Amino acid sequence: MTGTPRELLGPGGLVLDVRGRPGPAALRFETAEDGRRTVLRQRERTVLLGGLTGQGCCHDLRLHRLDGYRSPLPPIASSRMRSAADWVHQYARRLERSDATPLDDGRWLLARRTWFEPGVWSADLVRDWPAGLLELYCGGGWHGVLPLRRLSPPDAARVKAYRKHVRDGTLAPVLLWWVPFLDGWLILDGHDRAVAALAEDRTPDCVVLTRLPDEDAWRREAEQPAEGHRRHSARFTGTERQRTALEEGYGAVLAGLPYEPSAVRTWPLTGGTPAWEVLARAAMFQFPGD
Missing domain, CATH: 1.10.287 (Helix Hairpins)
Structure with missing residues:
Protein backbone atom coordinates (compact mmCIF):
# COMPACT_ATOMS: atom_id res chain seq x y z
CA MET A 1 0.00 0.00 0.00
CA THR A 2 1.74 3.16 -1.21
CA GLY A 3 0.51 6.60 -2.19
CA THR A 4 -2.28 6.56 0.39
CA PRO A 5 -4.25 9.86 0.37
CA ARG A 6 -3.31 12.00 3.35
CA GLU A 7 -4.93 14.86 5.18
CA LEU A 8 -2.33 17.03 6.90
CA LEU A 9 -3.34 18.39 10.29
CA GLY A 10 -0.42 20.70 10.95
CA PRO A 11 2.68 19.84 12.96
CA GLY A 12 2.46 16.42 14.51
CA GLY A 13 -0.62 14.97 12.84
CA LEU A 14 -2.02 13.48 9.64
CA VAL A 15 -4.89 11.26 8.50
CA LEU A 16 -4.34 8.29 6.20
CA ASP A 17 -7.32 7.46 3.98
CA VAL A 18 -6.66 3.75 3.51
CA ARG A 19 -8.21 2.12 0.45
CA GLY A 20 -7.87 -1.27 -1.14
CA ARG A 21 -7.55 -3.11 2.18
CA PRO A 22 -11.06 -4.39 2.91
CA GLY A 23 -9.79 -6.63 5.68
CA PRO A 24 -9.31 -8.59 7.74
CA ALA A 25 -6.22 -6.58 8.61
CA ALA A 26 -2.94 -8.38 9.18
CA LEU A 27 -3.07 -7.35 12.88
CA ARG A 28 -6.67 -7.77 13.97
CA PHE A 29 -9.00 -8.64 16.81
CA GLU A 30 -11.26 -11.67 16.43
CA THR A 31 -14.09 -12.19 18.92
CA ALA A 32 -16.62 -14.77 20.06
CA GLU A 33 -19.44 -14.91 22.60
CA ASP A 34 -20.53 -11.30 21.97
CA GLY A 35 -17.04 -10.01 22.58
CA ARG A 36 -16.42 -11.89 25.83
CA ARG A 37 -13.69 -13.94 24.16
CA THR A 38 -10.99 -12.11 22.21
CA VAL A 39 -8.03 -13.12 20.07
CA LEU A 40 -5.44 -10.74 18.64
CA ARG A 41 -3.80 -12.24 15.58
CA GLN A 42 -0.94 -11.09 13.43
CA ARG A 43 -1.59 -12.81 10.14
CA GLU A 44 -2.33 -16.35 11.34
CA ARG A 45 -0.26 -16.18 14.53
CA THR A 46 -2.11 -15.73 17.82
CA VAL A 47 -0.36 -13.06 19.90
CA LEU A 48 -2.99 -12.40 22.60
CA LEU A 49 -5.95 -14.17 24.19
CA GLY A 50 -8.48 -12.32 26.31
CA GLY A 51 -11.52 -13.40 28.31
CA LEU A 52 -13.99 -11.23 30.23
CA THR A 53 -14.93 -12.26 33.76
CA GLY A 54 -17.56 -10.81 36.05
CA GLN A 55 -21.17 -9.77 35.55
CA GLY A 56 -23.03 -6.50 35.10
CA CYS A 57 -21.22 -3.47 33.73
CA CYS A 58 -17.90 -4.01 35.55
CA HIS A 59 -15.65 -6.69 34.09
CA ASP A 60 -12.07 -7.83 34.34
CA LEU A 61 -10.27 -8.80 31.16
CA ARG A 62 -7.82 -11.63 31.76
CA LEU A 63 -5.07 -11.69 29.17
CA HIS A 64 -2.47 -14.11 27.98
CA ARG A 65 0.10 -13.01 25.41
CA LEU A 66 2.23 -15.33 23.32
CA ASP A 67 5.69 -14.90 21.85
CA GLY A 68 6.01 -14.10 18.16
CA TYR A 69 4.61 -10.59 17.77
CA ARG A 70 6.49 -8.66 15.06
CA SER A 71 6.70 -4.88 14.90
CA PRO A 72 5.15 -3.37 11.76
CA LEU A 73 8.11 -0.96 11.51
CA PRO A 74 11.66 -1.83 10.47
CA PRO A 75 14.42 -1.13 13.01
CA ILE A 76 15.33 2.55 13.39
CA ALA A 77 19.07 3.20 13.16
CA SER A 78 20.71 5.31 15.84
CA SER A 79 21.94 7.77 13.19
CA ARG A 80 18.37 8.17 11.96
CA MET A 81 17.18 9.12 15.44
CA ARG A 82 19.70 11.96 15.53
CA SER A 83 18.46 13.42 12.25
CA ALA A 84 15.44 15.31 13.65
CA ALA A 85 13.02 13.28 11.52
CA ASP A 86 9.34 14.12 11.15
CA TRP A 87 8.32 10.94 12.90
CA VAL A 88 4.61 11.10 12.10
CA HIS A 89 5.34 11.16 8.36
CA GLN A 90 8.14 8.61 8.75
CA TYR A 91 5.86 6.19 10.57
CA ALA A 92 3.07 6.76 8.05
CA ARG A 93 5.37 5.79 5.18
CA ARG A 94 6.64 2.75 7.04
CA LEU A 95 3.13 1.60 7.93
CA GLU A 96 2.10 1.97 4.28
CA ARG A 97 4.84 -0.46 3.27
CA SER A 98 4.29 -2.96 6.08
CA ASP A 99 2.29 -6.17 5.86
CA ALA A 100 1.88 -6.54 9.64
CA THR A 101 -0.29 -3.57 10.66
CA PRO A 102 -3.85 -2.97 11.91
CA LEU A 103 -4.61 -0.84 8.83
CA ASP A 104 -7.68 -1.68 6.78
CA ASP A 105 -10.03 0.47 4.71
CA GLY A 106 -10.94 3.68 6.47
CA ARG A 107 -9.49 6.83 7.99
CA TRP A 108 -6.57 6.50 10.40
CA LEU A 109 -5.05 9.29 12.47
CA LEU A 110 -1.35 9.38 13.30
CA ALA A 111 -0.54 12.04 15.89
CA ARG A 112 2.25 12.91 18.30
CA ARG A 113 1.44 12.60 21.99
CA THR A 114 3.83 13.68 24.72
CA TRP A 115 1.49 13.92 27.71
CA PHE A 116 -0.55 11.19 29.40
CA GLU A 117 -2.78 11.15 32.44
CA PRO A 118 -1.08 10.11 35.70
CA GLY A 119 -0.80 6.35 36.05
CA VAL A 120 -0.96 5.45 32.35
CA TRP A 121 2.77 4.66 32.17
CA SER A 122 3.13 3.51 35.78
CA ALA A 123 0.30 1.75 37.62
CA ASP A 124 -1.57 0.93 34.39
CA LEU A 125 1.42 -0.23 32.35
CA VAL A 126 1.13 -4.03 32.18
CA ARG A 127 4.64 -5.17 33.12
CA ASP A 128 3.77 -8.81 33.87
CA TRP A 129 4.36 -11.42 31.15
CA PRO A 130 2.68 -13.41 29.71
CA ALA A 131 -0.44 -12.95 31.84
CA GLY A 132 -2.22 -9.70 32.60
CA LEU A 133 -5.40 -8.42 34.20
CA LEU A 134 -7.20 -5.28 33.02
CA GLU A 135 -9.89 -3.87 35.30
CA LEU A 136 -12.53 -2.42 32.97
CA TYR A 137 -14.39 -0.04 35.25
CA CYS A 138 -18.10 0.70 34.91
CA GLY A 139 -18.72 3.54 32.50
CA GLY A 140 -15.09 3.60 31.44
CA GLY A 141 -12.22 1.28 30.90
CA TRP A 142 -8.71 0.59 31.98
CA HIS A 143 -6.72 3.47 30.38
CA GLY A 144 -3.24 2.00 30.37
CA VAL A 145 -0.56 0.60 28.07
CA LEU A 146 -0.26 -3.05 27.04
CA PRO A 147 3.02 -4.37 25.59
CA LEU A 148 2.80 -7.06 22.93
CA ARG A 149 6.15 -8.58 23.82
CA ARG A 150 8.10 -9.12 27.01
CA LEU A 151 9.70 -5.90 28.27
CA SER A 152 13.48 -5.89 28.49
CA PRO A 153 15.19 -5.04 31.79
CA PRO A 154 16.44 -1.44 32.14
CA ASP A 155 20.07 -2.64 32.05
CA ALA A 156 19.73 -4.56 28.76
CA ALA A 157 22.30 -3.47 26.17
CA ARG A 158 19.82 -2.01 23.70
CA VAL A 159 17.91 -0.21 26.44
CA LYS A 160 21.17 1.33 27.69
CA ALA A 161 21.88 2.66 24.19
CA TYR A 162 18.38 4.11 24.00
CA ARG A 163 18.76 5.73 27.43
CA LYS A 164 21.55 7.89 26.02
CA HIS A 165 19.14 9.00 23.27
CA VAL A 166 16.61 9.88 25.97
CA ARG A 167 19.15 12.09 27.72
CA ASP A 168 20.13 13.67 24.40
CA GLY A 169 16.51 14.27 23.40
CA THR A 170 16.89 12.19 20.22
CA LEU A 171 14.91 9.04 21.01
CA ALA A 172 12.38 8.03 18.34
CA PRO A 173 8.80 7.97 19.67
CA VAL A 174 6.98 4.81 20.68
CA LEU A 175 4.20 3.77 18.28
CA LEU A 176 0.90 3.07 20.08
CA TRP A 177 -2.47 1.82 18.83
CA TRP A 178 -5.55 3.23 20.58
CA VAL A 179 -8.11 0.48 21.21
CA PRO A 180 -11.42 2.02 22.41
CA PHE A 181 -12.99 -1.16 23.80
CA LEU A 182 -10.02 -1.40 26.16
CA ASP A 183 -9.86 2.35 26.72
CA GLY A 184 -6.12 1.87 26.38
CA TRP A 185 -3.15 1.55 24.05
CA LEU A 186 -1.17 -1.37 22.61
CA ILE A 187 2.54 -0.90 21.93
CA LEU A 188 3.05 -1.60 18.23
CA ASP A 189 6.71 -0.54 18.07
CA GLY A 190 9.27 0.73 20.55
CA HIS A 191 9.04 -1.58 23.56
CA ASP A 192 12.71 -1.04 24.43
CA ARG A 193 12.45 2.70 23.77
CA ALA A 194 9.56 2.89 26.23
CA VAL A 195 11.61 1.06 28.87
CA ALA A 196 14.53 3.44 28.25
CA ALA A 197 12.38 6.54 28.70
CA LEU A 198 10.82 5.19 31.89
CA ALA A 199 14.25 4.24 33.24
CA GLU A 200 15.24 7.89 32.83
CA ASP A 201 12.09 9.01 34.67
CA ARG A 202 10.54 10.37 31.47
CA THR A 203 7.13 9.80 29.97
CA PRO A 204 7.75 8.18 26.57
CA ASP A 205 7.14 10.43 23.58
CA CYS A 206 4.66 8.63 21.34
CA VAL A 207 2.94 8.58 17.99
CA VAL A 208 -0.59 7.23 18.39
CA LEU A 209 -2.48 5.37 15.65
CA THR A 210 -6.25 5.85 15.99
CA ARG A 211 -9.07 4.68 13.76
CA LEU A 212 -11.44 7.54 12.83
CA PRO A 213 -15.08 7.43 11.72
CA ASP A 214 -15.88 7.26 8.03
CA GLU A 215 -17.53 10.33 6.52
CA ASP A 216 -21.00 8.78 6.50
CA LEU A 257 -16.52 15.04 14.88
CA PRO A 258 -14.41 13.73 11.94
CA TYR A 259 -11.47 13.23 14.32
CA GLU A 260 -13.17 11.49 17.23
CA PRO A 261 -11.88 7.93 17.80
CA SER A 262 -13.97 5.24 16.17
CA ALA A 263 -14.42 1.64 17.25
CA VAL A 264 -11.75 -0.80 16.13
CA ARG A 265 -13.12 -3.33 13.67
CA THR A 266 -13.35 -6.86 14.99
CA TRP A 267 -13.88 -10.06 13.06
CA PRO A 268 -15.73 -13.22 14.05
CA LEU A 269 -13.48 -15.93 15.43
CA THR A 270 -13.79 -18.97 13.21
CA GLY A 271 -15.11 -21.79 15.37
CA GLY A 272 -16.41 -19.42 18.05
CA THR A 273 -15.96 -20.10 21.76
CA PRO A 274 -14.82 -23.74 21.31
CA ALA A 275 -11.97 -22.53 19.09
CA TRP A 276 -11.01 -19.91 21.69
CA GLU A 277 -10.96 -22.60 24.39
CA VAL A 278 -8.65 -24.76 22.29
CA LEU A 279 -6.24 -21.83 21.95
CA ALA A 280 -6.48 -21.12 25.68
CA ARG A 281 -5.73 -24.74 26.62
CA ALA A 282 -2.69 -24.72 24.36
CA ALA A 283 -1.46 -21.51 25.97
CA MET A 284 -1.95 -22.92 29.46
CA PHE A 285 -0.02 -26.05 28.46
CA GLN A 286 2.84 -23.81 27.30
CA PHE A 287 2.71 -21.78 30.55
CA PRO A 288 1.19 -24.11 33.17
CA GLY A 289 1.83 -21.69 36.03
CA ASP A 290 -0.17 -18.89 34.40
Whole structure:
Protein backbone atom coordinates (compact mmCIF):
# COMPACT_ATOMS: atom_id res chain seq x y z
CA MET A 1 0.00 0.00 0.00
CA THR A 2 1.74 3.16 -1.21
CA GLY A 3 0.51 6.60 -2.19
CA THR A 4 -2.28 6.56 0.39
CA PRO A 5 -4.25 9.86 0.37
CA ARG A 6 -3.31 12.00 3.35
CA GLU A 7 -4.93 14.86 5.18
CA LEU A 8 -2.33 17.03 6.90
CA LEU A 9 -3.34 18.39 10.29
CA GLY A 10 -0.42 20.70 10.95
CA PRO A 11 2.68 19.84 12.96
CA GLY A 12 2.46 16.42 14.51
CA GLY A 13 -0.62 14.97 12.84
CA LEU A 14 -2.02 13.48 9.64
CA VAL A 15 -4.89 11.26 8.50
CA LEU A 16 -4.34 8.29 6.20
CA ASP A 17 -7.32 7.46 3.98
CA VAL A 18 -6.66 3.75 3.51
CA ARG A 19 -8.21 2.12 0.45
CA GLY A 20 -7.87 -1.27 -1.14
CA ARG A 21 -7.55 -3.11 2.18
CA PRO A 22 -11.06 -4.39 2.91
CA GLY A 23 -9.79 -6.63 5.68
CA PRO A 24 -9.31 -8.59 7.74
CA ALA A 25 -6.22 -6.58 8.61
CA ALA A 26 -2.94 -8.38 9.18
CA LEU A 27 -3.07 -7.35 12.88
CA ARG A 28 -6.67 -7.77 13.97
CA PHE A 29 -9.00 -8.64 16.81
CA GLU A 30 -11.26 -11.67 16.43
CA THR A 31 -14.09 -12.19 18.92
CA ALA A 32 -16.62 -14.77 20.06
CA GLU A 33 -19.44 -14.91 22.60
CA ASP A 34 -20.53 -11.30 21.97
CA GLY A 35 -17.04 -10.01 22.58
CA ARG A 36 -16.42 -11.89 25.83
CA ARG A 37 -13.69 -13.94 24.16
CA THR A 38 -10.99 -12.11 22.21
CA VAL A 39 -8.03 -13.12 20.07
CA LEU A 40 -5.44 -10.74 18.64
CA ARG A 41 -3.80 -12.24 15.58
CA GLN A 42 -0.94 -11.09 13.43
CA ARG A 43 -1.59 -12.81 10.14
CA GLU A 44 -2.33 -16.35 11.34
CA ARG A 45 -0.26 -16.18 14.53
CA THR A 46 -2.11 -15.73 17.82
CA VAL A 47 -0.36 -13.06 19.90
CA LEU A 48 -2.99 -12.40 22.60
CA LEU A 49 -5.95 -14.17 24.19
CA GLY A 50 -8.48 -12.32 26.31
CA GLY A 51 -11.52 -13.40 28.31
CA LEU A 52 -13.99 -11.23 30.23
CA THR A 53 -14.93 -12.26 33.76
CA GLY A 54 -17.56 -10.81 36.05
CA GLN A 55 -21.17 -9.77 35.55
CA GLY A 56 -23.03 -6.50 35.10
CA CYS A 57 -21.22 -3.47 33.73
CA CYS A 58 -17.90 -4.01 35.55
CA HIS A 59 -15.65 -6.69 34.09
CA ASP A 60 -12.07 -7.83 34.34
CA LEU A 61 -10.27 -8.80 31.16
CA ARG A 62 -7.82 -11.63 31.76
CA LEU A 63 -5.07 -11.69 29.17
CA HIS A 64 -2.47 -14.11 27.98
CA ARG A 65 0.10 -13.01 25.41
CA LEU A 66 2.23 -15.33 23.32
CA ASP A 67 5.69 -14.90 21.85
CA GLY A 68 6.01 -14.10 18.16
CA TYR A 69 4.61 -10.59 17.77
CA ARG A 70 6.49 -8.66 15.06
CA SER A 71 6.70 -4.88 14.90
CA PRO A 72 5.15 -3.37 11.76
CA LEU A 73 8.11 -0.96 11.51
CA PRO A 74 11.66 -1.83 10.47
CA PRO A 75 14.42 -1.13 13.01
CA ILE A 76 15.33 2.55 13.39
CA ALA A 77 19.07 3.20 13.16
CA SER A 78 20.71 5.31 15.84
CA SER A 79 21.94 7.77 13.19
CA ARG A 80 18.37 8.17 11.96
CA MET A 81 17.18 9.12 15.44
CA ARG A 82 19.70 11.96 15.53
CA SER A 83 18.46 13.42 12.25
CA ALA A 84 15.44 15.31 13.65
CA ALA A 85 13.02 13.28 11.52
CA ASP A 86 9.34 14.12 11.15
CA TRP A 87 8.32 10.94 12.90
CA VAL A 88 4.61 11.10 12.10
CA HIS A 89 5.34 11.16 8.36
CA GLN A 90 8.14 8.61 8.75
CA TYR A 91 5.86 6.19 10.57
CA ALA A 92 3.07 6.76 8.05
CA ARG A 93 5.37 5.79 5.18
CA ARG A 94 6.64 2.75 7.04
CA LEU A 95 3.13 1.60 7.93
CA GLU A 96 2.10 1.97 4.28
CA ARG A 97 4.84 -0.46 3.27
CA SER A 98 4.29 -2.96 6.08
CA ASP A 99 2.29 -6.17 5.86
CA ALA A 100 1.88 -6.54 9.64
CA THR A 101 -0.29 -3.57 10.66
CA PRO A 102 -3.85 -2.97 11.91
CA LEU A 103 -4.61 -0.84 8.83
CA ASP A 104 -7.68 -1.68 6.78
CA ASP A 105 -10.03 0.47 4.71
CA GLY A 106 -10.94 3.68 6.47
CA ARG A 107 -9.49 6.83 7.99
CA TRP A 108 -6.57 6.50 10.40
CA LEU A 109 -5.05 9.29 12.47
CA LEU A 110 -1.35 9.38 13.30
CA ALA A 111 -0.54 12.04 15.89
CA ARG A 112 2.25 12.91 18.30
CA ARG A 113 1.44 12.60 21.99
CA THR A 114 3.83 13.68 24.72
CA TRP A 115 1.49 13.92 27.71
CA PHE A 116 -0.55 11.19 29.40
CA GLU A 117 -2.78 11.15 32.44
CA PRO A 118 -1.08 10.11 35.70
CA GLY A 119 -0.80 6.35 36.05
CA VAL A 120 -0.96 5.45 32.35
CA TRP A 121 2.77 4.66 32.17
CA SER A 122 3.13 3.51 35.78
CA ALA A 123 0.30 1.75 37.62
CA ASP A 124 -1.57 0.93 34.39
CA LEU A 125 1.42 -0.23 32.35
CA VAL A 126 1.13 -4.03 32.18
CA ARG A 127 4.64 -5.17 33.12
CA ASP A 128 3.77 -8.81 33.87
CA TRP A 129 4.36 -11.42 31.15
CA PRO A 130 2.68 -13.41 29.71
CA ALA A 131 -0.44 -12.95 31.84
CA GLY A 132 -2.22 -9.70 32.60
CA LEU A 133 -5.40 -8.42 34.20
CA LEU A 134 -7.20 -5.28 33.02
CA GLU A 135 -9.89 -3.87 35.30
CA LEU A 136 -12.53 -2.42 32.97
CA TYR A 137 -14.39 -0.04 35.25
CA CYS A 138 -18.10 0.70 34.91
CA GLY A 139 -18.72 3.54 32.50
CA GLY A 140 -15.09 3.60 31.44
CA GLY A 141 -12.22 1.28 30.90
CA TRP A 142 -8.71 0.59 31.98
CA HIS A 143 -6.72 3.47 30.38
CA GLY A 144 -3.24 2.00 30.37
CA VAL A 145 -0.56 0.60 28.07
CA LEU A 146 -0.26 -3.05 27.04
CA PRO A 147 3.02 -4.37 25.59
CA LEU A 148 2.80 -7.06 22.93
CA ARG A 149 6.15 -8.58 23.82
CA ARG A 150 8.10 -9.12 27.01
CA LEU A 151 9.70 -5.90 28.27
CA SER A 152 13.48 -5.89 28.49
CA PRO A 153 15.19 -5.04 31.79
CA PRO A 154 16.44 -1.44 32.14
CA ASP A 155 20.07 -2.64 32.05
CA ALA A 156 19.73 -4.56 28.76
CA ALA A 157 22.30 -3.47 26.17
CA ARG A 158 19.82 -2.01 23.70
CA VAL A 159 17.91 -0.21 26.44
CA LYS A 160 21.17 1.33 27.69
CA ALA A 161 21.88 2.66 24.19
CA TYR A 162 18.38 4.11 24.00
CA ARG A 163 18.76 5.73 27.43
CA LYS A 164 21.55 7.89 26.02
CA HIS A 165 19.14 9.00 23.27
CA VAL A 166 16.61 9.88 25.97
CA ARG A 167 19.15 12.09 27.72
CA ASP A 168 20.13 13.67 24.40
CA GLY A 169 16.51 14.27 23.40
CA THR A 170 16.89 12.19 20.22
CA LEU A 171 14.91 9.04 21.01
CA ALA A 172 12.38 8.03 18.34
CA PRO A 173 8.80 7.97 19.67
CA VAL A 174 6.98 4.81 20.68
CA LEU A 175 4.20 3.77 18.28
CA LEU A 176 0.90 3.07 20.08
CA TRP A 177 -2.47 1.82 18.83
CA TRP A 178 -5.55 3.23 20.58
CA VAL A 179 -8.11 0.48 21.21
CA PRO A 180 -11.42 2.02 22.41
CA PHE A 181 -12.99 -1.16 23.80
CA LEU A 182 -10.02 -1.40 26.16
CA ASP A 183 -9.86 2.35 26.72
CA GLY A 184 -6.12 1.87 26.38
CA TRP A 185 -3.15 1.55 24.05
CA LEU A 186 -1.17 -1.37 22.61
CA ILE A 187 2.54 -0.90 21.93
CA LEU A 188 3.05 -1.60 18.23
CA ASP A 189 6.71 -0.54 18.07
CA GLY A 190 9.27 0.73 20.55
CA HIS A 191 9.04 -1.58 23.56
CA ASP A 192 12.71 -1.04 24.43
CA ARG A 193 12.45 2.70 23.77
CA ALA A 194 9.56 2.89 26.23
CA VAL A 195 11.61 1.06 28.87
CA ALA A 196 14.53 3.44 28.25
CA ALA A 197 12.38 6.54 28.70
CA LEU A 198 10.82 5.19 31.89
CA ALA A 199 14.25 4.24 33.24
CA GLU A 200 15.24 7.89 32.83
CA ASP A 201 12.09 9.01 34.67
CA ARG A 202 10.54 10.37 31.47
CA THR A 203 7.13 9.80 29.97
CA PRO A 204 7.75 8.18 26.57
CA ASP A 205 7.14 10.43 23.58
CA CYS A 206 4.66 8.63 21.34
CA VAL A 207 2.94 8.58 17.99
CA VAL A 208 -0.59 7.23 18.39
CA LEU A 209 -2.48 5.37 15.65
CA THR A 210 -6.25 5.85 15.99
CA ARG A 211 -9.07 4.68 13.76
CA LEU A 212 -11.44 7.54 12.83
CA PRO A 213 -15.08 7.43 11.72
CA ASP A 214 -15.88 7.26 8.03
CA GLU A 215 -17.53 10.33 6.52
CA ASP A 216 -21.00 8.78 6.50
CA ALA A 217 -20.67 7.90 10.19
CA TRP A 218 -19.57 11.30 11.43
CA ARG A 219 -22.18 13.07 9.29
CA ARG A 220 -24.88 10.92 10.90
CA GLU A 221 -23.40 11.81 14.29
CA ALA A 222 -23.65 15.50 13.35
CA GLU A 223 -27.41 15.35 12.77
CA GLN A 224 -28.36 15.47 16.45
CA PRO A 225 -26.25 18.53 17.42
CA ALA A 226 -27.33 20.23 14.19
CA GLU A 227 -31.00 19.79 15.05
CA GLY A 228 -30.40 20.96 18.61
CA HIS A 229 -28.54 24.00 17.33
CA ARG A 230 -31.39 24.90 14.96
CA ARG A 231 -33.96 24.70 17.75
CA HIS A 232 -31.83 26.68 20.17
CA SER A 233 -31.02 29.36 17.59
CA ALA A 234 -34.69 29.82 16.69
CA ARG A 235 -35.61 30.80 20.25
CA PHE A 236 -32.33 32.47 21.25
CA THR A 237 -32.83 35.87 22.93
CA GLY A 238 -29.32 36.64 24.18
CA THR A 239 -26.87 39.32 23.14
CA GLU A 240 -24.91 39.35 19.92
CA ARG A 241 -21.78 38.42 21.86
CA GLN A 242 -23.56 35.42 23.35
CA ARG A 243 -24.80 34.40 19.90
CA THR A 244 -21.24 34.57 18.58
CA ALA A 245 -20.07 32.33 21.41
CA LEU A 246 -22.92 29.91 20.67
CA GLU A 247 -21.97 29.71 16.99
CA GLU A 248 -18.29 29.24 17.79
CA GLY A 249 -19.07 26.42 20.21
CA TYR A 250 -21.30 24.71 17.68
CA GLY A 251 -18.63 25.07 15.01
CA ALA A 252 -16.02 23.53 17.30
CA VAL A 253 -18.28 20.52 17.97
CA LEU A 254 -18.82 19.91 14.25
CA ALA A 255 -15.15 20.43 13.42
CA GLY A 256 -14.11 17.79 15.96
CA LEU A 257 -16.52 15.04 14.88
CA PRO A 258 -14.41 13.73 11.94
CA TYR A 259 -11.47 13.23 14.32
CA GLU A 260 -13.17 11.49 17.23
CA PRO A 261 -11.88 7.93 17.80
CA SER A 262 -13.97 5.24 16.17
CA ALA A 263 -14.42 1.64 17.25
CA VAL A 264 -11.75 -0.80 16.13
CA ARG A 265 -13.12 -3.33 13.67
CA THR A 266 -13.35 -6.86 14.99
CA TRP A 267 -13.88 -10.06 13.06
CA PRO A 268 -15.73 -13.22 14.05
CA LEU A 269 -13.48 -15.93 15.43
CA THR A 270 -13.79 -18.97 13.21
CA GLY A 271 -15.11 -21.79 15.37
CA GLY A 272 -16.41 -19.42 18.05
CA THR A 273 -15.96 -20.10 21.76
CA PRO A 274 -14.82 -23.74 21.31
CA ALA A 275 -11.97 -22.53 19.09
CA TRP A 276 -11.01 -19.91 21.69
CA GLU A 277 -10.96 -22.60 24.39
CA VAL A 278 -8.65 -24.76 22.29
CA LEU A 279 -6.24 -21.83 21.95
CA ALA A 280 -6.48 -21.12 25.68
CA ARG A 281 -5.73 -24.74 26.62
CA ALA A 282 -2.69 -24.72 24.36
CA ALA A 283 -1.46 -21.51 25.97
CA MET A 284 -1.95 -22.92 29.46
CA PHE A 285 -0.02 -26.05 28.46
CA GLN A 286 2.84 -23.81 27.30
CA PHE A 287 2.71 -21.78 30.55
CA PRO A 288 1.19 -24.11 33.17
CA GLY A 289 1.83 -21.69 36.03
CA ASP A 290 -0.17 -18.89 34.40
